[in-house]
Amino acid sequence: MSEKNDGANREAKRSARERLQAERDRQKSRDKRRRTILVAAAVAGVLGLAAVVGVIAANTGKDAKSTAGPVSAPSGATGKDALAIQTGQSGAKSTLTVWEDFRCPACKSFEDAYRSVIHDLEAKGQLKVEYHLVTLIDNRMGGSGSLKAANAAACAQDAGKFAAYHDVLFANQPEEVDDAFGKNEKLLELAGTVEGLDTPAFRSCVKDGTHNSWVGKSYEAFRTGTFRGTPTVLLDGKDIFADQANPLTPQKLKEQVEAKAKAGATAKPGAAAKEGAKGGAGQGAKD
Secondary structure, X not given: OHHHHHHHHHHHHHXXXXXXXXXXXXXXXXXXXXXXXXXXXXXXXHHHHHHHHXXXXXXXXXXXXXXXXXXXXXXXOEOHHHOEEEEOOOOOOEEEEXXXXXXXXXXXXXXXXXXXXXXXXXXXXXXXXXXXXXXXXXXXXXXXXXXXXXXXXXXXXXXXXHHHHHHHHHHOOOOOOOOHHHOHHHHXXXXXXXXXXXXXXXXXXXXXXXXHHHXXXXXXXXXXXXXXXXXXEEEOOEEOOOOOOOOOOHHHHHHHHHHXXXXXXXXXXXXXXXXXXXXXXXXXXXX
């Protein structure tokens, strides 16, 4: 009788432990979802404030810093007037368009929240990102950090190191009122943390402001556009924060991009070829 009771007690304890573990797992899942929602809400809230700041800055006139002179686009720049720097594979089904300023706190909030998901989707070949660099904070706060950091990032693009340096700049963003990025020494110091970037060619590009006019042209395109502020983030042309009550969270971004990639991969293999054959026959008949 005693052995039966001992066995029953052990079984009861095991069941209790299993129930407790299951509840812990459920709580972890709930906490993870809550953190995702809070992060997205925080980003959306910061973006709401940034939108007001961005609109004010966008209407203060052209960038006061010198961006005159011939426009020298960085290597591989793409899009209209070659004003975008692309990361990820060009054949990716989804495109994220990002307008941002390296001095912009809301831009850093976006980058911190979405960076890992974006890099993961890029690595899978499902997403490409087109970065447009602007200088709103220089206009509002004074200084030249937005311009010089953007030029340095374009110089990093020339060296094939844009993505890594882009992330380093945001990870080390100074306080908004601190124009630390306005000092070339700081930008070169940070370049030293990116393997292979700190070269004589990069240093010359940074110190000479080689791409300043290109940055100025990018800002002008932003200023004359219909953007709310920085960051402005578009997924296949749609503003992901247009509905701030229901923003596109990192998880939702991941799900939408993966779904589009899957839909493209499962399309009937011969459909495109068959359609092309029909088009060719029709064209020949017309001729």
